[in-house]
Amino acid sequence: MEEFDVVVAGGGPGGSTVASLVAMQGHRVLLLEKEVFPRYQIGESLLPSTVHGVCRMLGVTDELAAAGFPVKRGGTFRWGARPEPWTFSFSVSPRITGPTTFAYQVERARFDEILLNNAKRKGVVVREGCSVTEVIEDGERVTGLRYVDPDGGEHAVSARFVIDASGNKSRLYSSVGGTRNYSEFFRSLALFGYFEGGKRLAAPYSGNILSVAFDSGWFWYIPLSDTLTSVGAVVRREMAEKIQGDREKALAALIAECPLISDYLAPARRVTTGKYGQLRVRKDYSYHQTKFWRPGMILVGDAACFVDPVFSSGVHLATYSGLLAARSINSILAGDVDEKTALIEFETRYRREYSVYYEFLLAFYQMNVNEESYFWHAKKVTNNEEYSELESFVDLVGGLSSGEAVLATSGRIAERSAEFAAAIDEMADGDDANMVPLFKSQVVKQVMQEGGQEQMRAVLGEDAEPELPLFPGGLVTSPDGMRWLPYHPA
Numbered sequence: 242m243e244e245f246d247v248v249v250a251g252g253g254p255g256g257s258t259v260a261s262l263v264a265m266q267g268h269r270v271l272l273l274e275k276e277v278f279p280r281y282q283i284g285e286s287l288l289p290s291t292v293h294g295v296c297r298m299l300g301v302t303d304e305l306a307a308a309g310f311p312v313k314r315g316g317t318f319r320w321g322a323r324p325e326p327w328t329f330s331f332s333v334s335p336r337i338t339g340p341t342t343f344a345y346q347v348e349r350a351r352f353d354e355i356l357l358n359n360a361k362r363k364g365v366v367v368r369e370g371c372s373v374t375e376v377i378e379d380g381e382r383v384t385g386l387r388y389v390d391p392d393g394g395e396h397a398v399s400a401r402f403v404i405d406a407s408g409n410k411s412r413l414y415s416s417v418g419g420t421r422n423y424s425e426f427f428r429s430l431a432l433f434g435y436f437e438g439g440k441r442l443a444a445p446y447s448g449n450i451l452s453v454a455f456d457s458g459w460f461w462y463i464p465l466s467d468t469l470t471s472v473g474a475v476v477r478r479e480m481a482e483k484i485q486g487d488r489e490k491a492l493a494a495l496i497a498e499c500p501l502i503s504d505y506l507a508p509a510r511r512v513t514t515g516k517y518g519q520l521r522v523r524k525d526y527s528y529h530q531t532k533f534w535r536p537g538m539i540l541v542g543d544a545a546c547f548v549d550p551v552f553s554s555g556v557h558l559a560t561y562s563g564l565l566a567a568r569s570i571n572s573i574l575a576g577d578v579d580e581k582t583a584l585i586e587f588e589t590r591y592r593r594e595y596s597v598y599y600e601f602l603l604a605f606y607q608m609n610v611n612e613e614s615y616f617w618h619a620k621k622v623t624n625n626e627e628y629s630e631l632e633s634f635v636d637l638v639g640g641l642s643s644g645e646a647v648l649a650t651s652g653r654i655a656e657r658s659a660e661f662a663a664a665i666d667e668m669a670d671g672d673d674a675n676m677v678p679l680f681k682s683q684v685v686k687q688v689m690q691e692g693g694q695e696q697m698r699a700v701l702g703e704d705a706e707p708e709l710p711l712f713p714g715g716l717v718t719s720p721d722g723m724r725w726l727p728y729h730p731a
C-alpha cells in the first residue's frame with residue numbers, strides 16, 4: 242500500500258489549500274480529484290481575505306493578478322428599506338487597508354485550476370480522474386482511503402491524516418461521525434445561468450457583485466469578464482417543481498419580476514452552449530456537520546459546512562478551514578502539539594468563523610422583511626429557532642468559543658439588523674468616505690475581523706502583532722502562519 246503523511250479527497254479551493262500548505266512544510270501529500278481540471282463550479286465572487294491572505298501564503302498572488310479576473314471592490318446591493326442601490330466597499334475597513342482592498346470575480350474553472358497546479362508545484366502528488374470511495378479505519382482511527390483510478394483500477398493508500406475536501410455532493414463526510422444538520426432558515430433554492438452583453442455598474446464599481454432583493458427572493462449578478470455575467474436567483478424551496486419543469490421559463494419569469502435585473506439584462510443574451518450553456522439548480526446547500534474531525538480524519542470546506550450564497554463566504558470558509566487544518570497537521574507532524582489539542586483549535590476557530598457569518602447573514606436577510614412576500618416573510622426572525630440552531634452549533638465546541646459571536650438571540654439579530662440598516666442609511670450613495678458607520682456596526686465588524694487578521698499576517702509575516710489565544714488553554718499562530726504554537730504569556 243502506498244503511504245503518505247496526508248491524503249486529500251477533492252481538489253477545490255479547500256483541498257488544494259490544505260494540501261499545498263502541508264507540502265510546503267516538507268510533508269508527503271497525495272491529492273485525489275474525481276474530475277479532470279478545468280471543471281465547472283459555482284461560487285465566483287471572492288472576498289479579500291482569500292485573495293490577499295490565503296492565496297498570498299500559497300504564493301499565487303502574481304498569477305491571480307495576471308489572470309485578468311475582474312477586480313471586485315465590494316458589493317452593490319438593492320437590499321433593505323432603501324429603494325436605491327447602495328455600495329459596500331472593502332476599502333475603508335480599518336483592518337483591510339492599502340493595496341489589498343479588493344477581491345476578484347473568478348471563473349471557478351480557471352481559479353481552481355490555478356490553485357491545483359500550484360499544489361503540484363509545491364510538491365503535492367495530484368491525481369485527477371480519481372474518485373475516493375471510502376476511508377480505511379483501524380478502530381477509532383482513520384488510517385487511509387480507497388479510490389478508483391480513471392481506468393477503473395482500485396487502490397488503497399495509507400496516511401497519518403485523511404482530509405475530506407470533496408465538497409457538497411460527496412458522501413465521504415459521514416465517516417467522520419455525527420450528523421449533517423440542515424438549516425431551516427437558509428433553506429432556499431438557486432437557479433442560475435450565464436449571459437453575454439449585460440450592463441455594468443459605473444466605474445470604479447463595475448467589478449462589484451450586484452445583489453438585488455425582489456418579492457420572490459434575490460438575484461446575484463456577477464461580472465466574470467467585460468461581457469460575461471453570472472446571474473442567479475435564490476428563491477423559496479417550494480418553487481422546485483416549477484423550476485424542474487422548465488428552467489428557461491422559470492428564470493425568465495423571475496427576471497421579469499425584478500426591474501433592476503431586467504434592466505441590466507436588457508441588452509444581453511443567455512449563453513446556451515459550452516460549459517456555461519445550461520441553467521443549473523442547487524438546493525440543500527445550507528448545513529453544518531456536528532463533528533468536524535475524528536482521529537486521523539478532518540473535514541474542510543463544503544464537506545463540513547456552508548451557510549448561504551449571499552455575501553460570498555463559501556470560498557473564504559473553504560480556504561480558511563484549509564489553512565486551519567494545515568496549521569494543525571503541520572504542528573502535529575512536527576511534534577509541537579498533540580493531535581487532540583491541535584484539532585480542537587482547528588474546530589473552535591472554524592466554528593467561530595462559521596457562526597460569525599451565520600449571524601451576519603441572519604441579520605442581513607432580516608433587513609428585507611416584506612410581510613406580503615412569502616420569501617421575505619419566511620426570512621423574518623420571529624422565534625428562537627434560528628438562535629437555537631446557532632447556539633447548538635457553537636455549543637458543540639463546549640463553550641470554548643470566544644463568546645463574541647455566539648450570543649445571538651432573535652432580539653439581538655433584529656437589533657443588529659436595525660443597526661446595520663441605520664448604518665446604510667447614514668452613508669451617501671457610493672461614497673467611500675461615508676462608509677465608516679457600516680464598518681462600525683457590530684455584525685460587519687465581526688465578519689471582517691478574522692479575514693482581515695489573516696490578510697495582515699500574510700502581508701506582514703514576522704512583523705505581524707502577536708495574538709492572544711482564542712480561549713483559555715488555546716494555541717496561537719506561528720509568525721509564518723503555518724503552524725500553531727503553545728501560548729506563553731510574556
Ligand code: FAD
Pocket residue numbers: 250251252253254255256273274275276280282283284285286287288371372373374406407408409410411431473523526541542543544547549550552553554555556557559
Ligand atoms: P468544491 O469547490 O466543491 O470542491 C470539491 C472537489 O471535490 C470537486 O472538485 C469535486 O470534483 C471533488 N470530489 C467530489 N467527490 C469526490 C470524490 N469522491 N473523490 C475525489 N474528489 C471528489 N462561494 C463564494 O465564495 N462566492 C460565491 O459567490 C458563491 N456562490 C454560491 C452560489 C450557490 C448557489 C452555492 C450553492 C454556493 C456558492 N458558493 C459561493 C459556495 C462555493 O461554491 C463553495 O463554498 C466552495 O466551492 C467550496 O469549496 P470546496 O473546496 O470545499 O469544495
